[in-house]
Amino acid sequence: MHKSIADCLRTHYAELQGYVSAGMESDKTEEKLFMNANENPYELPGLEGFNRYPEPQPKALAKAYADLYGVRTDQLVMTRGADEAIVTITKLFCEPQKDAVIICPPTFGMYGVNASAMPCGKIEIPLIKQEKTYALDSEAIIAAAKDDSKNVKLIYICTPNNPTANSFDHAAIVNIIKNVEGHAIVILDETYAEFSKQGSLTPRLNEFPNLLILRTLSKSYSMAGMRMGCFLCADTDFVALAKAKALDAYPIPRASVEAALHVMSDEIREHAQANIDILLTERDRVAKELEAMSQIRTVYESDANFILVEMDNPADFIEFAKSRNVILRDFSKGEFTKDCIRISIGTPEQNDIVLGLLKDF
Numbered sequence: 001m002h003k004s005i006a007d008c009l010r011t012h013y014a015e016l017q018g019y020v021s022a023g024m025e026s027d028k029t030e031e032k033l034f035m036n037a038n039e040n041p042y043e044l045p046g047l048e049g050f051n052r053y054p055e056p057q058p059k060a061l062a063k064a065y066a067d068l069y070g071v072r073t074d075q076l077v078m079t080r081g082a083d084e085a086i087v088t089i090t091k092l093f094c095e096p097q098k099d100a101v102i103i104c105p106p107t108f109g110m111y112g113v114n115a116s117a118m119p120c121g122k123i124e125i126p127l128i129k130q131e132k133t134y135a136l137d138s139e140a141i142i143a144a145a146k147d148d149s150k151n152v153k154l155i156y157i158c159t160p161n162n163p164t165a166n167s168f169d170h171a172a173i174v175n176i177i178k179n180v181e182g183h184a185i186v187i188l189d190e191t192y193a194e195f196s197k198q199g200s201l202t203p204r205l206n207e208f209p210n211l212l213i214l215r216t217l218s219k220s221y222s223m224a225g226m227r228m229g230c231f232l233c234a235d236t237d238f239v240a241l242a243k244a245k246a247l248d249a250y251p252i253p254r255a256s257v258e259a260a261l262h263v264m265s266d267e268i269r270e271h272a273q274a275n276i277d278i279l280l281t282e283r284d285r286v287a288k289e290l291e292a293m294s295q296i297r298t299v300y301e302s303d304a305n306f307i308l309v310e311m312d313n314p315a316d317f318i319e320f321a322k323s324r325n326v327i328l329r330d331f332s333k334g335e336f337t338k339d340c341i342r343i344s345i346g347t348p349e350q351n352d353i354v355l356g357l358l359k360d361f
């Protein structure tokens with residue numbers, strides 16, 4: 001049996017007529033008199049251009065993303081952050097009360113939340129805990145995806161993984177993608193790929209018909225506030241369908257487009273890369289200092305801009321840090337992250353504050 005991406009789509013998408021916005025009917029980049037979208041003709045001072053709706057999928061931005069990720073413009077769908085990509089993908093593939101997604105906890109919570117919102121099934125195949133890192137349970141993932149009674153549509157793999165911070169071997173990921181072809185689609189979340197020594201699988205996108213990759217400007221390009229992300233897929237028919245049928249009318253705000261184009265200029269990209277380099281040096285310094293602290297039991301290997309640590313009295317420490325105006329993420333009650341907290345890497349000064357708090361605690 002060979003199932004293409006189109007075969008995995010919820011069946012009603014074949015018939016569904018997507019909304020045709022005024023912005024889709026005419027090209028806003030051309031000089032024309034636009035009287036078709038009930039926009040206000042008057043621009044307000046300092047807000048020039050914002051009286052007009054943005055392009056639904058801005059062409060200049062698509063070109064910039066395509067150049068950034070080394071794909072073609074017809075292989076990407078722009079969304080408000082990777083978060084909206086997850087919402088859109090879940091909506092496209094997961095039939096409520098019937099289909100299921102595979103999630104490998106501990107991992108990013110939005111995969112499960114979106115599945116529950118449909119609602120569709122969540123099959124949890126926990127990561128295998130190793131001494132200082134975590135591994136995918138490839139055999140169990142492949143077996144579940146191939147079990148037709150489980151109706152698995154999507155398999156989420158996050159690398160580097162949030163909150164554990166480690167990357168998974170590309171060979172292991174490719175093995176899963178290949179083995180589940182015809183059964184399920186792998187959603188590879190590369191939100192933190194720019195921090196990773198192992199790098200990205202995006203250059204290999206065209207090898208895998210059942211692969212979708214999530215990318216974002218939020219982390220490595222310091223753009224969390226602008227909500228800019230996308231998903232990538234080699235299947236251009238699917239990409240066209242997703243754009244036509246599954247997105248909001250004007251998903252990408254004008255101000256975000258302008259900011260994103262600026263970010264992707266050579267000058268700012270170099271700046272962003274220099275920041276990444278500093279963050280990685282700092283991460284290694286922080287990890288080393290944490291290793292030496294008696295209340296820290298495990299410093300998990302990190303290939304990202306955050307570190308997961310297992311420690312004594314984690315909840316008390318989180319409260320102590322809060323009392324000193326430092327907010328950390330508490331995972332200590334999680335089934336798969338007992339006694340763990342997650343520390344985002346900041347500037348050297350910010351990191352020193354966190355390390356100082358641990359010493360005072």
Ligand SMILES: Cc1ncc(COP(=O)(O)O)c(C=O)c1O
Pocket residue numbers: 080081082083084108158161162189191215216217218224227228229
């Ligand atoms: C693994 C992972 N995926 C996706 C996201 C969402 O990213 P965005 O800001 O692009 O919506 C996050 C945010 O923390 C994340 O950790």
